[in-house]
Amino acid sequence: MNLTPLIQTFVLHFGEMGSRWGINRTVGQIYALLYVAREPLNADEIAEALGFSRSNVSMGLKELESWRLTRVQHKPGDRREYFSAPEDIWAIFRTLAEERRKREIDPTLSMLREALMENVSGAEDQHAQQRMREMHDLIELTTNWFSDVQRLEPKNLVSLMKMGSRVQKFLDLKDKLKLVTGGKSPPHA
Amino acid sequence: MNLTPLIQTFVLHFGEMGSRWGINRTVGQIYALLYVAREPLNADEIAEALGFSRSNVSMGLKELESWRLTRVQHKPGDRREYFSAPEDIWAIFRTLAEERRKREIDPTLSMLREALMENVSGAEDQHAQQRMREMHDLIELTTNWFSDVQRLEPKNLVSLMKMGSRVQKFLDLKDKLKLVTGGKSPPHA
DNA sequence: TTGAATTTTCAGGAAACTGTGAAAATTGTA
DNA sequence: TACAATTTTCACAGTTTCCTGAAAATTCAA
Known part of the structure; x- marks a missing residue:
């Protein structure tokens, strides 16, 4: 070297x-x-x-x-x-996330969906299905959210991240004022 | 089996x-x-x-x-x-994230910080340091934000995630009204 | 078309990783 | 303390993955 x-x-x-x-x-x-x-x-x-x-x-x-x-x-x-390598490290990060999603997350979600379609009877399987549903929902929620958020302008994404958990205060604000969304149901619900 | x-x-x-x-x-x-x-x-x-x-x-x-x-x-x-395995899948997820951070992210951040402390002269190294700084900042921003957000109640976390990129509208609201934070500087800045 | 430059493929040796059974260590109980 | 139950360790054989050099394929200029 x-x-x-x-x-x-x-x-x-x-x-x-x-x-x-x-x-x-x-x-x-x-x-x-x-x-x-x-x-x-x-x-x-x-x-x-x-x-x-x-x-x-x-x-x-x-x-x-x-x-x-x-x-x-x-x-x-x-x-x-x-x-x-691309100049923009955010672009690298996004590509990496997209590819991992395609290769690892999507096949896992398919497997889980198929498992959840099965009509099972034993208590063992029923419990397993319940656990798989929890996993499916968590993965789907986090990955959808991740790809939503990644569509933000990097500048806005950075300011969102810098807020950290204080973003919560804005959610409270939303609940109180019912502004902006006007009560529309959220996506991926 | x-x-x-x-x-x-x-x-x-x-x-x-x-x-x-x-x-x-x-x-x-x-x-x-x-x-x-x-x-x-x-x-x-x-x-x-x-x-x-x-x-x-x-x-x-x-x-x-x-x-x-x-x-x-x-x-x-x-x-x-x-x-x-723990009942609560969010707890599993959090533990996994914490352990990965400890084992992979933290050592990488240390390596990058040490590299950034070096006083280098060649153009090659100066450019390399610049790239490392970008990587360091991105990793630090995303992991700090991640651990911030994970401190939210799961219920709030879910509603945040379901908002997806519409959270942006609340950031705009913040910029317009200067509410809640009152102009304090953000953490990890 | 030829042939030199360059890239890709691939068989097989090297290295790293896995999984096992036997033996050692630990644990709890009589 | 003795000993049976249980868990852990570890050397080694089996398996997978990695890396190389040689050969094949591709590309492009003349």
């Missing part, structure tokens, strides 16, 4: 973290490198910088592409592809 | 999902089983139901305990320990 110590620490950390998240070390390191790099990098430069084989880098980049986390561009007079 | 088909599907699904999340299959299946079980189960019952060795179950349960996701109780005249 011919990286500055600063960048090396960062890259190694995300390699480790990746493994805990079911993402392989190579992929974590490649993305960490792209994320901090000043310029887009080609596959050879990545392999060189991280000490991985060229083919390993190729597979890692494909994996990242399947997550829509990279941008590819070309330089004039150079056939090689140059990879980078 | 001598489980009803309904429960078996659920258990197998979480075994698979677990692997994608860096949680091993055994642990995922054990927790799925505890989650839907009507009664607390002892280790032998779990091993029997899932077809795992007794020792594997023992290790899986220890792992779950280290995540604070299980409750242990005893039956009168029976020395064995009986395991269950």
Whole structure:
């Protein structure tokens, strides 16, 4: 690895973290490198910088592409592809959340919905269905809310977050004044 | 596995999902089983139901305990320990979030803070530091907000979530009326 | 079309992770 | 204290995942 110590620490950390998240070390390191790099990098430069084989880098980049986390561009007079991470970290965050939803949450919700359609009789199964319903409702509520909120302008999202739990006071306000919504029922209810 | 088909599907699904999340299959299946079980189960019952060795179950349960996701109780005249998942799924969710924060987010924030303290000169490192700062700020903002919001009563949390992005309208209201906060600066700013 | 540059695929060795049974340790009771 | 019940530890065999180099495929310029 011919990286500055600063960048090396960062890259190694995300390699480790990746493994805990079911993402392989190579992929974590490649993305960490792209994320901090000043310029887009080609596959050879990545392999060189991280000490991985060229083919390993190729597979890692494909994996990242399947997550829509990279941008590819070309330089004039150079056939090689140059990879980078998006400038906007909120965009990265959103993409990550969308992909995880598609790959993990949605299949889980489908499985739960099918299980809840079953007509069961035993007390064991009835209880299990009740628990699955609770899980289904929680997952559906939180993910719908998450994608709702992510549609806000980043600026507004930040100010919402900075309010933290004081947002509650506005909900109380709403209950008292019945303003704005005029009593319409909420979505996803 | 001598489980009803309904429960078996659920258990197998979480075994698979677990692997994608860096949680091993055994642990995922054990927790799925505890989650839907009507009664607390002892280790032998779990091993029997899932077809795992007794020792594997023992290790899986220890792992779950280290995540604070299980409750242990005893039956009168029976020395064995009986395991269950908490009744309240919001509590499970909160515990999971707290543990992940402790294990993954906090170490990452420390690493980033240390990297940001470094006094660097090269343009490469200066850019890297800038990117790390953006990441640090985003992680800190979202996790602080998350733990703030999780302190709300579940009932209020649910109504907040059901509002989705319409919460924005209340922020506009705040800006117009300068009510409630009276212009105090927000936390974590 | 040819061929050099580049990327991708893939078989198989290396490394990491899992799951087991046997043995050790712990726990509770007589 | 002794001992039976129960839980935990651990070395190792089995399995999965990772990574590589060699070969195949693709791309593009001449």
